Every structure is written in structure tokens, then in C-alpha cells.
Amino acid sequence: MRIHTDYLTSRRWLLFVLTGVGFIATVIVSRFGLIDQYVELVAMYVGINIILALSLNLVNGYMGEFSVGHAGFMAVGAYGASILSVKVFSSSAGVWVFPLAVITGGVMAALAAVVVAIPSFKTRGDYLAIVTLSFNMIVKSVLENIDAVGGPRGFLGMEKLTTLPWTFAWTVVSVWAIRNFVYSNIGRGVLSIREDETAGAAMGVDTRKVKLHAFVVSSFFAGVAGGLYAHLLQFISPRTFDIIKSTEILIMVYLGGVGSIAGSITGAVIYTVLIEVLRVLGQWRMVIMPLLLVLLMIFRPKGIFGFMEFRWFEPVARKKKDEAVVPYRAAAREQAREQAGELLAINGLTHYFGGLCALSDFNLRLNSGQIMGIIGPNGSGKTTLFNLISGYYRPTQGSVLFNGAEITRMRPNEINSCGIARTFQNIRLFNNLTVTDNVKVGMFNSVNYNAADAMLRTRRFNDCEGKEVSECVRMLLELFALDKYASEAAKNLPYGLKRRLEIVRALATRPQLLLLDEPAAGMNPSETGALMELVHRIRDEFELTIMVIEHHMSFIMGLCQRIQVLDFGVTIAAGAPDEIKSDKKVIEAYLGSSGVSTRRDK
Amino acid sequence: MVYISQQLLNMLQLGSIYAVIALGYTMVYGVLSLINFAHGDLFMIGAFLCFIATAKLHLPFVVVLVVAAIGTAAIGMAVERLAYRPLRDAPKVSAIITALGVGVFIENFTLALSPYPRHVPEMLPNVSWNLGGLTVSSIQGVIVVLSVLLMVGLDFIVRKTRYGMAMRALAWDIKTLPLMGVSVNAIIALTFAIGAGFGGAAGTMYAMAFPVIDPYMGIMIGWKAFIAAVVGGIGSIRGAMLGGYILGAVETFAAVALPSTYRDFIAFTLLLILLIFRPNGILGVPKTLKV
Amino acid sequence: MANVLLSIKNLSVSYGNIKALRGISFDIIEGQITALIGANGAGKSSLLRAVSGMVKFDGEINYRGRNIKGMAAHKIVSMGITHVPEGRGIFGSLTVRENLTLAAWLRRNDPEGVKRDYEHVIELFPRLGERVGQLSATLSGGEQQMLAIGRALMSKGDLILLDEPSMGLSPVLADEIFGIIDEISKAGVTILLVEQNAFMALQLSHHGCVMENGELTLEGAAAELLDDPRVRQAYLGV
Structure with missing residues (x-):
């Protein structure tokens, strides 16, 4: 389903202008300290959460699996990036260290995804959920037992390299890349697995290849989010990435609605902002939040934008008419x-x-x-x-x-x-x-x-x-x-x-x-x-x-x-x-x- | 030798608790194919009800057990009525997310009312017997016997009674069951009552063995019991028992052989390996692909 | 003595935006077999589902003069309407005996009668008798259909709704099932029969209704419909 916004559709260039203006604005704002630091921090959380929600949405929403251990991939990315920026390179090695660290974190998370992807060839649904859950627990447990990264005490020493412009840029890149992935041949393969895996295979879809791709791409961006998160907080510990964190990401995805980029963005923004706003409630905050979620599920089981897409996030088909195609x-x-x-x-x-x-x-x-x-x-x-x-x-x-x-x-x-x-x-x-x-x-x-x-x-x-x-x-x-x-x-x-x-x-x-x-x-x-x-x-x-x-x-x-x-x-x-x-x-x-x-x- | 036997006893005690929680999971899953992620938190409520009944009301053990089980069953039914029933026709995943939400709600609601860990007083006089160097406590005995009784009872209900028959029929085809004149709502309510009641009983058993309780205790134990249910083959009552004891054994012996920090690592890695070779659990029946 | 058992007035059913039934009205006479025929997607099964309370509907359905709108499905069973759904709806994880016992759920206070009916069903379908302890998922298609009809007898309804009892059965087995339906009808039970096999259904029935795109297009005595050129062309393939 689409949300028809023809006015905006015909002005797609606005999207590019807004993105450009947005990036420049983040640079200016952070350089001259124009906004409150707390607001800036929340804005960065929003960006990181958008990446997390969207990457999980790829697996849970577009592919229709139920992965519940996304924080595990985030952890791999966070630790991977931190090791690179703290242990491998000295802090003043250059500006390229940070992007390299984040990408390395993403790649490591992507490699870890193979552990989950292979069981997914044979099993799905609730059993795959267990596999992802176990993965999350195992990652946490392994990290707790590696003294080189601080074990259960946590890992310190990262510089605060994550800035508002970086977060903005990574968020835009993630949204763009995941969107492109979804609207492509392999993306259709992903959708066919959600709709009817049996029929997909009959149509020649190599479901193993597609699942592997989806898990790898999803985990890569979870790892990227982890890298950004680590260099924002400057402290990570295995407990940061436990099952509660995974639950949070799940909530953002289903709050916004599965199978929708607009949904993930909305879910991440609403969740992140709401959790900050509700701080005034003290410990009752975490009583109210889940209650709101339950009410939303009851009255809108598909989430805010479930299976609906904002036109701007759908690519326009580019027609090439120069050559004749082989009929x-x-x-x-x-x-x-x-x-x-x-x-x-x-x-x-x-x-x-x-x-x-x-x-x-x-x-x-x-x-x-x-x-x-x-x-x-x-x-x-x-x-x-x-x-x-x-x-x-x-x-x-x-x-x-x-x-x-x-x-x-x-x-x-x-x-x-x-x-x-x-x-x-x-x-x-x-x-x-x-x-x-x-x-x-x-x-x-x-x-x-x-x-x-x-x-x-x-x-x-x-x-x-x-x-x-x-x-x-x-x-x-x-x-x-x-x-x-x-x-x-x-x-x-x-x-x-x-x-x-x-x-x-x-x-x-x-x-x-x-x-x-x-x-x-x-x-x-x-x-x-x-x-x-x-x-x-x-x-x-x-x-x-x-x-x-x-x-x-x-x-x-x-x-x-x-x-x-x-x-x-x-x-x-x-x-x-x-x-x-x-x-x-x-x-x-x-x-x-x-x-x-x-x-x-x- | 004595040391190993002692660990075996520990394993039996821990396994029994896991098994009873896993039974509650498997009960709801077996009938509705719904992972009731709030189940661990119902277990926690059971432990808190046990605390209230023991520390505040000074009730005798059997009454405590009944109060905790029935109280938790009532809350389980209320959760089903208010949160899950409206979603019965919605996508399954909405119900699962709701279950997660309910779990977080229960945890934090309890936390808001009782921010500190509580110490549950002794419910039964703790007597120890020395059997050739092996120390057996009465608590261990009560826990193991109780769990076996609960399992046998549940097995009987599901296999032999008319309500059990209706539950199995519901699991097979929820749409056709009302055509037999059976109220689906009533059977589901009963299923939740039994499932949650088992959680409440397990909470009491846990509080006997490990008397310090807190509102977050249900999260980790709940997930682990869930894994026990899956290892055994979720939906299978005997599987849940088996899975509970296996998990208890793995954790106990991992803690013996390695530093305790490796406990989760070993338990979950074994689970992963098992699932790769037996994707439907030990006693689970693979679903045949319908083309 | 035409005694109306079930009266359907202006019945409509929608699934989302799709209208499955658009204002259907007809009566079912007590003691008769009424055949409901039509192409796939014409709304026949939806009609049965509306009667047995499985879907919400607009309009009126009166059973013995009482409007059953809004009643829960299991309550409707207690009034005496039994629905044998499409695809038979066998509980595969239950044994044959349990399936039959479950169907007598509401007859708790009549163990004698239940026992009698159980024996009657076994007599009617000796093949089920040989398999009472077997899980019903292991039955063949024909045996499952027999079990489904057997269950309907255990419920002891006055009106049985049969949804495509011959579906997936070889012509030989379908013949046998139709024979049984005839027998049940002769014992005084009223039957509403939905069938793809229009020829056999109309031969068996007293009354017939033809549905197209959620509407009732033709209604009359079954024998007349069998000779109607429109019916012959579209549904009998002659």
C-alpha cells in the first residue's frame, strides 16, 4: 500500500535538497554549539536508532522472519569498531580512523550474521527466533569472558568521535542502501520468502542466497549503529547489548510498522523521543511505555505504517528506451x-x-x-x-x-x-x-x-x-x-x-x-x-x-x-x-x- | 563421587524449577502457538505472591503454594483477556510484541511498587539428611517431588480429560472447534490459567530454593525456561520436562567445570548446536512441508 | 406441510472491501435436502459460515423463528445447527474416537444417548470402527469425510450444513457418501448441501439454489433445476 502524496512525489528533488540542507545544518549546529547538548545527544540517538530499526526491519518486516537478538550484532559492531579505534590505531592517527572503524564494525557484524543465516536455511519462525536469541546471549557471554576488552566491567577509552553530522550522514546512507536493497531483484527474493517461501523456490529464488544476503546486510548496518553508539557513549559493556536492548529495537520496528522504511524511521523517532520526554515520570516511565505499546498493538496491530510506504522512499523506475530488448x-x-x-x-x-x-x-x-x-x-x-x-x-x-x-x-x-x-x-x-x-x-x-x-x-x-x-x-x-x-x-x-x-x-x-x-x-x-x-x-x-x-x-x-x-x-x-x-x-x-x-x- | 552426586542433586533441583516454568510456556504455545514472553514475569509474580503470603500473612506452606498458583493464574487470565484476546485474529507477531510489552509492564510495575529485592522467609523447616556423605535437604525433596506431581497432573489433564481433549483440538484447528459446540474463549482462558498457575507454582519453588527475589528475576529465568521448552520440543509436555532437566544439568556441570561466567555461553552454544541437528527439539515433531 | 426451519433474509457478508454475499434470501424446509450450487467464489461457503456464526453478516437468519445474528458459533451449535466445514475440519491430533466424543461436547447430560449415537455412527461407517484408536490425521480423504459426517451425527443437530462432502473423492467414494447423506435425510434431519458436483447434488436434493457472485440467481425444485437449460449449460457441462 502506498500513501498517496502526489504533490511531494512530483517534487522528488526536494528530498535531495532537504538531505543536503540537513547535512549542512548538522555541521553548523554542532560546530557552533547552536543547540542544547542534551537535544543534540537525543538527536544522535534518534539517528542510531533509525539505523537499528531499519536494519532489523529488513529481516523481520521484509523477509518475515522473527529475529529477536539484534543487539548481538550491534555489540559485535560496537566492540569491533572500538578495538580498531582504541587498540589498533592511536587516537590521533587521522580523520579516516573513525569511518574505517565504523565500517570494520559493520563488516565484523556481517560476518557474525553467517552464524544466524545458516540455521535459517532450515528452520524459521519461532525456532529461528531462538537461534537469534541465543546468538545475542552468546555474544554477551563471550564478551564477558574476554579480559582484553574489559570483560564484564566494560570497555573504555573511545574518543567521542560520533558527531551529529556523522550520525546524519550514516543514517542517510543506511536508509538509502537498505531501500535500494529492498527495491531490487534480491529484495523481491526477500519479499517472496516472506510471502511464500515454497512458491519463491519454485520460481527459481535461491532462498539460501537471499537469506544470507538479507542477514548480512541487516547485520552490517546493526554493526555500523553499534560503532556509532560506542563512540558516542565512550563506554560499552556486555550488559549494554543484552536482550533488553534487542527488545527495544523490536519495539521500535513494530511500533512504526513492519515492511516500511517510513515505519522504521517513525518508530525510532517516536520511541527515542518519548522515552526522553517521559523521564519526568521517574520509574513509572517504564510502566507507561509498554502500556502504550500494548494499546497500540491492540488498536493498530500492524503498527503505525505497517506495510505502507511513503512515496518518497520508493525509487522511481528509470525507463531506458534507447535499445531494443530481446523479446x-x-x-x-x-x-x-x-x-x-x-x-x-x-x-x-x-x-x-x-x-x-x-x-x-x-x-x-x-x-x-x-x-x-x-x-x-x-x-x-x-x-x-x-x-x-x-x-x-x-x-x-x-x-x-x-x-x-x-x-x-x-x-x-x-x-x-x-x-x-x-x-x-x-x-x-x-x-x-x-x-x-x-x-x-x-x-x-x-x-x-x-x-x-x-x-x-x-x-x-x-x-x-x-x-x-x-x-x-x-x-x-x-x-x-x-x-x-x-x-x-x-x-x-x-x-x-x-x-x-x-x-x-x-x-x-x-x-x-x-x-x-x-x-x-x-x-x-x-x-x-x-x-x-x-x-x-x-x-x-x-x-x-x-x-x-x-x-x-x-x-x-x-x-x-x-x-x-x-x-x-x-x-x-x-x-x-x-x-x-x-x-x-x-x-x-x-x-x-x-x-x-x-x-x-x- | 559424593561431589558428583551432590551436583546431580543440584541439577535436579534447578532442572525441576526450569521444567515447571517451561511447562507453562509449552502449554500456551502448544495450544495457541503463541510465545507468551510475559511468562517469565508471571513466574516472578508467583514468587512475589509467595513473599506476601509468607512474610506478611504468615500462611502455611501448602496454602502459600495454592495462593501463589491461583493468584498468578488469575493474573494470567486477565492478561489474556485484556491484551491477547483482542489480537487473536491479528498477525501472530503483533501478539508476540504485545507479550513482550506486557512482560516489561509487569516487571516495571512491580519495580515501582517494590524497588528493592525481597527476602522470602523459610516456608518449611529445612531438614537435611546425610546419606553416606550426600546431603539431601527437605527443600530439594519438596521441589523435585512437587515438579513431578505437577507434570504428571498436567499430562493427565491434557491426555485424559475432556478439557484436555478440547485443548488439543484447539491447537489443531481453532476455527473448527466452535462448530463442536465448544467455547474457544473458555478453553483459551483455561489454558492461560493453567500455564500461569504453573508459573506461580514455580515462583514459589524458586523462592524456597533461592529466597532473594526481585522484579527482574523473571527475565533471564523466563528466557532460559523458554529455551528448555524449545530444546525439548515446544508444545510437548514431556519435552518441556526433559528440556528443563537438560538445561539444569548443563548449567550445573558447566559451573563445575568452568568459571561461572561461562555458564550462559555453554548453555546457549549447546542449544544452538542442538537446534541445528534437531530443528524441532528433542521430542518435537517436524511439521511436514505442504506443497 | 412445509415447515420453514431456517429462513435467510437479505443476507450480506463482506471480507474487508470484498463482498462475498449480496442480499441473499431463501428458506429451508424442515426434513428436506437443499442443494446450494455455484462456481468457486460464488459465496456458498460464506453462506454456511454466516449460518453457523463463523463470520459476521448483515441481514437476518432465523432458525426456528429465532434470529441468530450475533450469536457465538458454539451457541448456535447448541440450538441444533451443525456445520461440516469445507476441508472436513478433522482434528488430526485426536483419535477417531476423540473426534466423535468431542462433537458431543454439549451433550454432557445424556451419556446414554451419546453412547447410542456413537454405536450408530460406527455401524454406519464400519471403516471408522476399525480405526477408533487411530490418530485421525492418518485417515484417508474418504475416511476423514466419513468422520466429519459422523461427528455431525454425534452433535445431534436438526440441521446439518455440509460443505462439499465429495471434494477430492473419487467418483466411487463420492457415490458412497451421497448414499449416506440420503440415509441421514431419511432419518428426518434437514440438510443444506453445498456441492461442486452439481449433478449429483441436485439428484439427491428436494430443493436447489444457484449462486453467482454472491447472489442467488435461480431457485426451485431440484428436479426442475436439473432440466433447466441455464443450469445444464453452466454447471452440468451438457
Whole structure:
């Protein structure tokens, strides 16, 4: 959701002017001591807290994880920076010591983030929360046991190098870089993990890489904040960075609202200022503060700006129109030409859930350009088959060959990169992302810039985002008549269009093989007919091979050249539609005798 | 040998306290999937109620225990009613943040009323027996026996009674439960009452073993008990007990082998390692990926 | 003797900005099966949810002449309305026996009756009888559907709302389930049946309602709807 401030949007240059003026103002103010020292101190706290809140927001808000130990990273940064400025360089080594120290602190925190990122590959939610919490505790405990940095007594000797202009500059840089990170290819990967990690992987998003990036970037800036904090207070101790500090950062993030830069800034400002203002209450301050938080959560559970963004913080798409881009379909064709006759070969694929055999000795040969149907009663192993092909389950036995290469034990995103895309039985779109962004996630592996390009907004980034990505998405949306809904959130689409968008998103990954899991579920006969035409069309235009699971017999019979029938995980028949229709075993297990035995007499 | 046995006893005592707090965590989590971060502070309230009942009202031990448990249960129900119920349909994380807020509120409210640490007088005459060089105190005995009774009782309630059945059903599918004619509000209130009541009982047990109490005592012990619940497999009653004893053992023996400052380090590192190999805890059941 | 059991008047349901139901009115006659058919997203499940108190609604729902607006879901059950939700709503962590016992939650004072009904359900679904001690999550789709219907019988409501009982079942199993529904109806229970399988639902029912985009577009005797060209074209695929 956006806050519409068109007046301000059209005057984006104001943002740059304000930033410049702001920086000059901080220089003047601090140089000539124009404001009260206490006010200046609070202003610096505000800046540091903005960095902390925003960096945590990246993980908790944009990625949808629940990290509760952010102060641990801050601690690593604070100690790292302090060691450099106190122990490595003498105090008068030069003006470059301070930025170098802060960056070193950030880098050390970023390295520490790996400890948290790796468990996050496998676990999420509450368990990841424990991992981050433990990390926080471990950092504190380790610091308490290192005498060189003062142990539990704390670390002294830093000069007061953090000034108002430095804080301002670091805050602006942090906001800018994190914003750039979020609004980029990898940022869309981060959002896809929040919305639906499973679907993200199916679209080729390397979730491990994305998580690692997000944790590293988030921790880097937490470390930067720690470095600034240490050189502001001139004294740090392990207790400074305990779980209470982490809680404070959490409160700022959720007070302002997750998934929003404006939210983090607001949350940090309000929290920092309020905690100072409420000092008059004495010890009742910390009684009132949490009470306010609880009330806010009850009346506004998403926080002040939850999932809403101030236009100024959203980058403007830079359109490049000078060169023609390679149209999607031409690229697809080129790929298609390489295909040999046999695209997919499955040999003896078997899968057990516990002691239950979901799929047993499944064999299949699929040639390019074919449309193949899989039918059978529910629980007969159809979706299991798809999950095995697309890498969600590891088979107990057997192999899957795609283009002659074994893909059996690859992860879902790797299999997608090989050229297999899928849809899901129960529609798994990224509900809160726009239609455009849903499709863009599908292009995750089509971009040629990295996270650094994105954060620094390099030429490579602008070229790729402005041309290839946006052109390709526009073309796909137009082709499937979704362009009207381009900036609509996916969850607001009507049912039929959701199904269509899911197919378009899969096409954006440039597959050779498309797996459709009950695409006509919940459609009436006329809608089903339209879908059949669509499937035919994409097969021809995108030179695809298609496997489809469906219960609608008219759909399957009208679309597929070959059909394979499963029952209790066993293939009971395979052949052309007409053969299947008259197969005794199929009629018995699946189709049933026609009609109902209980017609009512009236 | 005697020294090790003595440490084993210490471990049992500490583990029992962790286990009973962890039971409260796991109870609420198991039913509602909500990490009740205020639970550690409810434990603290239990200890303070115990202080009031003992030092001010001079009640006998059994009555103290009941007063602390019921008083804390009542506060737990009030917290659920006022802070969590309005958020039942909100994103889960809003409820967790609220829980954090409630915890901070309880701590500081208590602090404002009682700024200094309190000393809880002896509730039971402390008798020690010497068993072949091994000293067993009556307090240790009471704590261990009480924790086992509480665990067995809770296990019985959850597995065998109709209310326990409703709690398990609620955990599986909160939307369908009312269609069986069951009041979801009542079952959740009961869950919180039991969870908080366990916190109150644990507060009393703690005050028996370590009689100096303060308003912030619930933070660290609460987090640790939470970790115990996670190690065992959160949502699992037997897991919470197991996790409590494991944590008690790790802390006791880490303190024996290394300087006490390493205690947290060892405990949390072990936890991390365990979670990497068993991401769902020891007795936790992994959730199957639904595609 | 047409005795109106449930009367719905001008019923509307919204989720945020999305209107799921827009002013629906119809009556359900005691002892009959009423079929509710329509495409995915037409609002059929929302209607059942409104009746059983799972969602808030505008308008009026009268059960035995009493307006149930604003009543909590578990109170509505105590009036005699039983809802078998979409996806069956089985408590997978409970055994089959516990699922059935739980459904009789409100019948605390009638242990004899509960026991009788329990035996009746086991008789009706022998396959459940073989699995009473098993966790219900391990049941197959068909068995879960049987359990869901069995639970409805344990609640002993006068009106059972069935949401897509044939969903995900093979044609053979769906036949069996429809047979059971017919049996339950013959025992005097009133049924509101939501189905994707319009053909089977209308064959089984006395009365039928067709919904589109949250509105009631067609209503009449089930046999007439089966022959209606509009219904045949859109929902029967002929």
C-alpha cells in the first residue's frame, strides 16, 4: 500500500535538497554549539536508532522472519569498531580512523550474521527466533569472558568521535542502501520468502542466497549503529547489548510498522523521543511505555505504517528506451531449439512417507512439445509426483532425468533454473505483492546484476531493471491481458485471474517444461474451456512441454496426447485418451460407473 | 563421587524449577502457538505472591503454594483477556510484541511498587539428611517431588480429560472447534490459567530454593525456561520436562567445570548446536512441508 | 406441510472491501435436502459460515423463528445447527474416537444417548470402527469425510450444513457418501448441501439454489433445476 502524496512525489528533488540542507545544518549546529547538548545527544540517538530499526526491519518486516537478538550484532559492531579505534590505531592517527572503524564494525557484524543465516536455511519462525536469541546471549557471554576488552566491567577509552553530522550522514546512507536493497531483484527474493517461501523456490529464488544476503546486510548496518553508539557513549559493556536492548529495537520496528522504511524511521523517532520526554515520570516511565505499546498493538496491530510506504522512499523506475530488448519469446525459442526429442525421463521413482508408499516405481517418458495428463483419485500420488520432479521431496528411490541430465536431488530453485516451472494446486501467489512484482520474482535468475549493484544503484542495475526486466514483464502481462491489474495486489484478483497469474509467473522463469497442478479446479465448464485454449496457446507460443494434473475429464481428454493414471501410487494405465476412457481398471478405480444410485423419487 | 552426586542433586533441583516454568510456556504455545514472553514475569509474580503470603500473612506452606498458583493464574487470565484476546485474529507477531510489552509492564510495575529485592522467609523447616556423605535437604525433596506431581497432573489433564481433549483440538484447528459446540474463549482462558498457575507454582519453588527475589528475576529465568521448552520440543509436555532437566544439568556441570561466567555461553552454544541437528527439539515433531 | 426451519433474509457478508454475499434470501424446509450450487467464489461457503456464526453478516437468519445474528458459533451449535466445514475440519491430533466424543461436547447430560449415537455412527461407517484408536490425521480423504459426517451425527443437530462432502473423492467414494447423506435425510434431519458436483447434488436434493457472485440467481425444485437449460449449460457441462 502506498500513501498517496502526489504533490511531494512530483517534487522528488526536494528530498535531495532537504538531505543536503540537513547535512549542512548538522555541521553548523554542532560546530557552533547552536543547540542544547542534551537535544543534540537525543538527536544522535534518534539517528542510531533509525539505523537499528531499519536494519532489523529488513529481516523481520521484509523477509518475515522473527529475529529477536539484534543487539548481538550491534555489540559485535560496537566492540569491533572500538578495538580498531582504541587498540589498533592511536587516537590521533587521522580523520579516516573513525569511518574505517565504523565500517570494520559493520563488516565484523556481517560476518557474525553467517552464524544466524545458516540455521535459517532450515528452520524459521519461532525456532529461528531462538537461534537469534541465543546468538545475542552468546555474544554477551563471550564478551564477558574476554579480559582484553574489559570483560564484564566494560570497555573504555573511545574518543567521542560520533558527531551529529556523522550520525546524519550514516543514517542517510543506511536508509538509502537498505531501500535500494529492498527495491531490487534480491529484495523481491526477500519479499517472496516472506510471502511464500515454497512458491519463491519454485520460481527459481535461491532462498539460501537471499537469506544470507538479507542477514548480512541487516547485520552490517546493526554493526555500523553499534560503532556509532560506542563512540558516542565512550563506554560499552556486555550488559549494554543484552536482550533488553534487542527488545527495544523490536519495539521500535513494530511500533512504526513492519515492511516500511517510513515505519522504521517513525518508530525510532517516536520511541527515542518519548522515552526522553517521559523521564519526568521517574520509574513509572517504564510502566507507561509498554502500556502504550500494548494499546497500540491492540488498536493498530500492524503498527503505525505497517506495510505502507511513503512515496518518497520508493525509487522511481528509470525507463531506458534507447535499445531494443530481446523479446522474451525469441529467447525462449532459442532455448527450445537445443532440445532433444526426449525432454523428461523418470525411472522407477518411488517415495515413502513414513511407512506409507505414496508413489511406487513410477516410469515416464515425455517428448518435447507434448501435453501429458496425470489423473487418479485423491491421494493416489499425483501431487507427490510433481513435488518429486520439482525438488520438494527427495525420492526414496529412482531418478529423474531432464534433457538427459540427472536432476533427482537438486533443490527446487536449481530445478527451476534447469527449465522446469510449476503451479500449485491451491494457488500460491505472493499475495501482498503486486501483479508486476509477482511476475518479476519469476525473473529472479534472469538479471545480471548483484546485490552490490543494487545497493549502489550502478549502471548495470539501471540497465537491467529499466530495460530487460520491466519490458519483459510488460510484454507478459499484455499477452495474458493482465496489464490492467499490473499494480494491483495479487490477493485482490478474482479467482480465475489468480490461476492465470500463477501460470504467467511460471512462464517468466523461461521454462521448457511446465507442470500444472489442477489448473481448472473450481472452474465451471465454460471457464475450463477458456483455460484449455490458453494452455494450447502457451504450448505453441512458448514452445513448451506440459504436464497437467486435473480431475475435469473433459479438460484432460481434450488437451492431452497421453495420459497416465495413478491409483495408490501405482500406475494402472497409460496411453492415449481413448484407450484410458475404456480401460476397465481406470473405470473401476477412478471414473466409476456413470450416474448416481440415489435419484430421488418425487 | 559424593561431589558428583551432590551436583546431580543440584541439577535436579534447578532442572525441576526450569521444567515447571517451561511447562507453562509449552502449554500456551502448544495450544495457541503463541510465545507468551510475559511468562517469565508471571513466574516472578508467583514468587512475589509467595513473599506476601509468607512474610506478611504468615500462611502455611501448602496454602502459600495454592495462593501463589491461583493468584498468578488469575493474573494470567486477565492478561489474556485484556491484551491477547483482542489480537487473536491479528498477525501472530503483533501478539508476540504485545507479550513482550506486557512482560516489561509487569516487571516495571512491580519495580515501582517494590524497588528493592525481597527476602522470602523459610516456608518449611529445612531438614537435611546425610546419606553416606550426600546431603539431601527437605527443600530439594519438596521441589523435585512437587515438579513431578505437577507434570504428571498436567499430562493427565491434557491426555485424559475432556478439557484436555478440547485443548488439543484447539491447537489443531481453532476455527473448527466452535462448530463442536465448544467455547474457544473458555478453553483459551483455561489454558492461560493453567500455564500461569504453573508459573506461580514455580515462583514459589524458586523462592524456597533461592529466597532473594526481585522484579527482574523473571527475565533471564523466563528466557532460559523458554529455551528448555524449545530444546525439548515446544508444545510437548514431556519435552518441556526433559528440556528443563537438560538445561539444569548443563548449567550445573558447566559451573563445575568452568568459571561461572561461562555458564550462559555453554548453555546457549549447546542449544544452538542442538537446534541445528534437531530443528524441532528433542521430542518435537517436524511439521511436514505442504506443497 | 412445509415447515420453514431456517429462513435467510437479505443476507450480506463482506471480507474487508470484498463482498462475498449480496442480499441473499431463501428458506429451508424442515426434513428436506437443499442443494446450494455455484462456481468457486460464488459465496456458498460464506453462506454456511454466516449460518453457523463463523463470520459476521448483515441481514437476518432465523432458525426456528429465532434470529441468530450475533450469536457465538458454539451457541448456535447448541440450538441444533451443525456445520461440516469445507476441508472436513478433522482434528488430526485426536483419535477417531476423540473426534466423535468431542462433537458431543454439549451433550454432557445424556451419556446414554451419546453412547447410542456413537454405536450408530460406527455401524454406519464400519471403516471408522476399525480405526477408533487411530490418530485421525492418518485417515484417508474418504475416511476423514466419513468422520466429519459422523461427528455431525454425534452433535445431534436438526440441521446439518455440509460443505462439499465429495471434494477430492473419487467418483466411487463420492457415490458412497451421497448414499449416506440420503440415509441421514431419511432419518428426518434437514440438510443444506453445498456441492461442486452439481449433478449429483441436485439428484439427491428436494430443493436447489444457484449462486453467482454472491447472489442467488435461480431457485426451485431440484428436479426442475436439473432440466433447466441455464443450469445444464453452466454447471452440468451438457
